Amino acid sequence: MNLLITLFIGFMMWQNTPTAEAIIQKVDDNINSENRVVESKMIIRGKRGKRVITSKSWSVGYTKSLTEYVSPARERGTKMLKLEDELYIYSPTTDRTISLSGHMLRQSVMGSDLSYEDMMEDRKLLDIYSAELLGEELLEDRKVYVLELIAKVDDAAYQKRKMWIDTERFIPLKEELFAKSGQLLKKTIYSDVSKIDNRWFPKTVVYKDMLKDGDGTVFTMIDIKFNQDIPDYIFSKAALKR
Amino acid sequence: MIRFILKGILRDSTRSKFPILIVAIGVFFTVFMVAFLGGVFDDMIDLNARFSTGHVKVMTVGFSENQAQNPLDLAILDLDSLTAHLERQYPKMIWVPRIHFGGLIDLADEDGETRGQGPAVGQALDLFSENNSDIERLNIASALRSGSVPKSAGDALISEEFADKTGLSVGDEITFFGSTMYGSMSFQNFKVSGTISFGNPSLDRGGFIIDISDARQMLDMENGATELLGYFDGNIYDDELAEKITKEFNATYSDSDDEFSPIMVTLKQQNDLASLLDYAAYMQQIMVIVFIAAMSIVLWNVGLLGGLRRYKEFGVRLALGESKSAIFKNMLIEAFLIGLIGSFLGTLISLVVLIPLSIYGIDISGLLPDMTLMMPSTLRTVITPSIFYLGFIPGLGAMLLGQALAGIGIFKRETSRLFKELEV
Numbered sequence A: 001m002n003l004l005i006t007l008f009i010g011f012m013m014w015q016n017t018p019t020a021e022a023i024i025q026k027v028d029d030n031i032n033s034e035n036r037v038v039e040s041k042m043i044i045r046g047k048r049g050k051r052v053i054t055s056k057s058w059s060v061g062y063t064k065s066l067t068e069y070v071s072p073a074r075e076r077g078t079k080m081l082k083l084e085d086e087l088y089i090y091s092p093t094t095d096r097t098i099s100l101s102g103h104m105l106r107q108s109v110m111g112s113d114l115s116y117e118d119m120m121e122d123r124k125l126l127d128i129y130s131a132e133l134l135g136e137e138l139l140e141d142r143k144v145y146v147l148e149l150i151a152k153v154d155d156a157a158y159q160k161r162k163m164w165i166d167t168e169r170f171i172p173l174k175e176e177l178f179a180k181s182g183q184l185l186k187k188t189i190y191s192d193v194s195k196i197d198n199r200w201f202p203k204t205v206v207y208k209d210m211l212k213d214g215d216g217t218v219f220t221m222i223d224i225k226f227n228q229d230i231p232d233y234i235f236s237k238a239a240l241k242r
Numbered sequence B: 001m002i003r004f005i006l007k008g009i010l011r012d013s014t015r016s017k018f019p020i021l022i023v024a025i026g027v028f029f030t031v032f033m034v035a036f037l038g039g040v041f042d043d044m045i046d047l048n049a050r051f052s053t054g055h056v057k058v059m060t061v062g063f064s065e066n067q068a069q070n071p072l073d074l075a076i077l078d079l080d081s082l083t084a085h086l087e088r089q090y091p092k093m094i095w096v097p098r099i100h101f102g103g104l105i106d107l108a109d110e111d112g113e114t115r116g117q118g119p120a121v122g123q124a125l126d127l128f129s130e131n132n133s134d135i136e137r138l139n140i141a142s143a144l145r146s147g148s149v150p151k152s153a154g155d156a157l158i159s160e161e162f163a164d165k166t167g168l169s170v171g172d173e174i175t176f177f178g179s180t181m182y183g184s185m186s187f188q189n190f191k192v193s194g195t196i197s198f199g200n201p202s203l204d205r206g207g208f209i210i211d212i213s214d215a216r217q218m219l220d221m222e223n224g225a226t227e228l229l230g231y232f233d234g235n236i237y238d239d240e241l242a243e244k245i246t247k248e249f250n251a252t253y254s255d256s257d258d259e260f261s262p263i264m265v266t267l268k269q270q271n272d273l274a275s276l277l278d279y280a281a282y283m284q285q286i287m288v289i290v291f292i293a294a295m296s297i298v299l300w301n302v303g304l305l306g307g308l309r310r311y312k313e314f315g316v317r318l319a320l321g322e323s324k325s326a327i328f329k330n331m332l333i334e335a336f337l338i339g340l341i342g343s344f345l346g347t348l349i350s351l352v353v354l355i356p357l358s359i360y361g362i363d364i365s366g367l368l369p370d371m372t373l374m375m376p377s378t379l380r381t382v383i384t385p386s387i388f389y390l391g392f393i394p395g396l397g398a399m400l401l402g403q404a405l406a407g408i409g410i411f412k413r414e415t416s417r418l419f420k421e422l423e424v
Helices: A002-016 A020-031 A102-106 A116-120 B002-011 B013-053 B061-065 B079-089 B160-166 B212-218 B239-253 B273-309 B311-319 B324-360 B385-390 B392-412 B415-421
Strands: A035-046 A049-060 A064-071 A079-083 A086-091 A096-100 A129-139 A142-151 A160-166 A172-178 A184-196 A199-209 A217-226 B056-060 B094-108 B114-125 B144-147 B155-159 B173-179 B185-196 B207-211 B227-231 B262-266
Touching: A020 A129, A020 A142, A020 A160, A020 A199, A079 A116, A086 B173, A086 B185, A096 B094, A096 B114, A096 B173, A096 B185, A102 A116, A129 A160, A142 A172, A184 A217, B002 B013, B002 B324, B013 B273, B013 B324, B013 B385, B013 B392, B056 B061, B056 B239, B061 B262, B079 B094, B079 B227, B094 B212, B114 B160, B114 B173, B114 B212, B144 B160, B155 B160, B155 B173, B160 B185, B160 B207, B185 B207, B185 B212, B207 B212, B239 B262, B273 B311, B273 B392, B311 B324, B324 B385, B324 B392, B385 B392
Parallel strands: B114 B207, B155 B185
Antiparallel strands: A035 A049, A035 A217, A049 A064, A064 A079, A079 A086, A086 A096, A129 A142, A142 A160, A160 A172, A172 A184, A184 A199, A199 A217, B056 B227, B056 B262, B094 B114, B094 B173, B094 B227, B144 B185, B155 B207, B173 B185
16 A cells, blocks of 8 residues: 555656756746847956956846946946847947957957857857756755756857756856867856746846956846847947947 | 099099998988078077067066966056166166957947947057167068158057958058956057068068057056067177076066066067977987987998908908008098098088078968967078087088998908918
8 A cells, every 4th residue: 555655756747847958948938038128247357357247137038138238347338249140249438339250259258258259149048058967966056957067059158057956947057068079168157046026036046257367247137127228230340339 | 542542532433432322412411401400490499589578577576477378467567667676787688568458459430330340469669769769679670561660659560460351551541459457458550660561470460560658658658568578789699698687577576476566487488499409409419319329320331341341452462471451440440531532522512502592592471371479480400610610510520430330341351261262
């Protein structure tokens, strides 16, 4: 009898465990939105000290986004415009718009642990990766699914990702990003998970480039608004100079 | 005695012509190769010293450990006080700050958007100050292909190769995009004041030269530089002095646990130049030994043939009472004189070839399109005092050794059999 009950409970638990795709779908639903406006702060801890950079970003889907740096003074007015897979940077001091492509996209943004490629990657995880559920664990007292994602498209920034996803809120709490060679390139820790507009969202992310010295970059979203009315004209090269 | 032997050598050309020719050829090749390799190595070291290593170089400990990555955040700051100290301590040396940086050179269309771009391998030099010495040290004036050396803030020199590829010309505006030493984005517009070509692919590829004041502002590197190069008086490298200065400086200033503390290294300790210098010395020794060995074998055979030809002569001399050792000694003196004449001729011929080569050189720039090694594009020979006597070592050595080996046969002649041998 006891065996039957154990088997029944086990079967029910198995029935309740979502598939890897379903988990990633829920993560995508939480993270992605039709559009959003984010005010953020980036703390970059370099060899010569700490720098705090604030910016405001507008994004629509995963094809268009604009980031304007607000402070410090040296960065103020610098804008980054992403249109599809093109990236343009506008510098007010030179009044020039420079296009970045190729290996330049792998360079660090402002000396941080993020690359331009990281900043540009807004596609849904399910569009880029196929997922496999490796198991469940406890991470910082939270029950998490451990998933392995393998790139199914050629232009993915990372070939493999290992994600620790909160089983209740469907938000990644930790992530490891790997190159094709299997080398660990980056680690990210997500925290400060809040409910915003009926969705869970991590407001602080610590990025650590494993190929660089230093203590990593803390990216904090000071304010985030989903589904806003964003005028389309701001996503144009001409608008960068305004 | 010597006069008598000399007359014999000159009058009996069959005795001397071939050995003199062999010695002259051997000496020519020895002297030529030593002068040629010496010239190439000297030019490589000089090129490295002028463009990259200095005679000594001061960097931060962290920068020296990661020099290949050119980490701007590990640049030396508060450079004025360090330079002032070094100038007080070593008044005969010249101290030159430089900044190496990388980034993109972007060309704008009429809307200010990218119409072309390429990687920039930037070098910031002291171009504007009155006592600048880098313009002359790097031969910038002679490397100019068009325009002029930067004269005011915002002027830049770009490589002729980049200008050709992008259609840039003097007066055009370009934008540099890179990172400051703190990692921020760095944008700066420059006006092309001139185009340059050093004739060396590793220097010309993406070459971008600006004044150090512009670079400091652009890279947020106030009173800083990635390196401070020191040059000896007369621009001649002295390894012993460099070692001494380096030891003194490092004992006072350097702390291997502090990545921002300065460290001084000698020219030899950079770019694998120590092994290059050692290699040059070994090559000279090896060449002399190889030529002595090769020529000795040839001259030994020549001596043996000569011995056969002069078999009767030696027999008669022995029969007349001359001792074997006296004949052997005569043969060695004869060999010495032949070696001397051959060495002199070989050295003379080599100088005829070496002098124009030391002036004009051989242009090999066409053979180095993808060369990353910093080496001269024109190969020149070097005429040093050693060239005038170096050839005499293998020339005399080989001749004496060859003749000595061939002459040993004299001691095997038996006086009792002389008359039979001479068929008297």
